[in-house]
Amino acid sequence: LLTGGCARLGEETATVALRFTDQDTTAYRLTTQAEDSIKFEGASLKGPDFKDSRNYGEIELTFTQQIQSVNEQGNAVAKITIDHLKYLLVRADETLLDFDSAREKDSNSPMAKLIGQGYTLEITPAGEVSKIIDVSRPRTEVEAGSVVAKVISGLFSPQAINERHSNLALPPSSENRLEAGDTWSNVKGVSFRAMGSKAYERVYKLKQVEHTNGK
Structure with missing residues (x-):
């Protein structure tokens, strides 16, 4: 700052x-959580049509940001590399995805191919992502429309990248x-x-x- x-x-x-320094490298860990639930109370709200449910999502992403260049306006070209990822997704009390790149049993998951991947973007001194220059998507053989395919697509979407790297403060x-x-x-x-x-x-x-x- x-x-x-x-x-x-x-x-x-x-x-x-923000003041950027050419070739400066910084490691970040970003955790986001979201939860909502439905609970029915009262004798009249019982039975299969009134079942309590909980939705929960948690993402822990560790990444390295390397400044590749800084222009006269102070805008920086930054290369982002994913170092570690945890992803938990629960819908209606059912765990749809539970991945941790640090777990040995998850090393063969398509999600594991995200490690080492990333993207390059431009960040302004105001902490805004002004441009997404390129995205290195992992080559994974996953069924189109599957949970994993949607998660991977979401992590690399322009909206997710902007929210992840914009400093709204x-x-x-x-x-x-x-x-x-x-x-x-x-x-x-x-x-x-x-x-x-x-x-x-x-x-x-x-x-x-x-x-x-x-x-």
């Missing part, structure tokens, strides 16, 4: 943005020059499938600007 301070009417300001580039006390916000939509969707506004506040090595 780049926070460069300067004087403005006697106050300290900072540019709140940063202000837009046109408003990233801030002073202590300034705020910014963004709206995040969350889908609950059959139960509809909700939108949440997240508000951030810059508490303090500090100098490091005279900057």
Whole structure:
């Protein structure tokens, strides 16, 4: 995170943005979870038509990000490589997929071929994915329409890649020059499938600007 301070009417300001370094390599671990359930209560809500059920999904993805180049605007071309993956998918209390690339018994799974694969994208100083340059999809022999095929397709979809690598906590580039006390916000939509969707506004506040090595 780049926070460069300067004087403005006697106050300290900072540019709140990402600063990339050519050939820099960073490892990340990203975990996402989603759960919804239906529970019927009451004597009249019994029988086969009123069965409690739970849907649950959990993804743990460890990947390496290598910066291949940085242009004059500060945008970085980043190569993403998948190092480790755990994927658990439960629908109506039935486990459809339980994969862990660290488990020896899962080494022959089509999902195991995701390890070492990845994609190249462009990231802006505002933490936005501005371009997906290429995607290295694994060559797997899986039945079209199967759970594994849908999971692999979903992991490499443009929407998933954008959500995975966009930093929504940063202000837009046109408003990233801030002073202590300034705020910014963004709206995040969350889908609950059959139960509809909700939108949440997240508000951030810059508490303090500090100098490091005279900057």
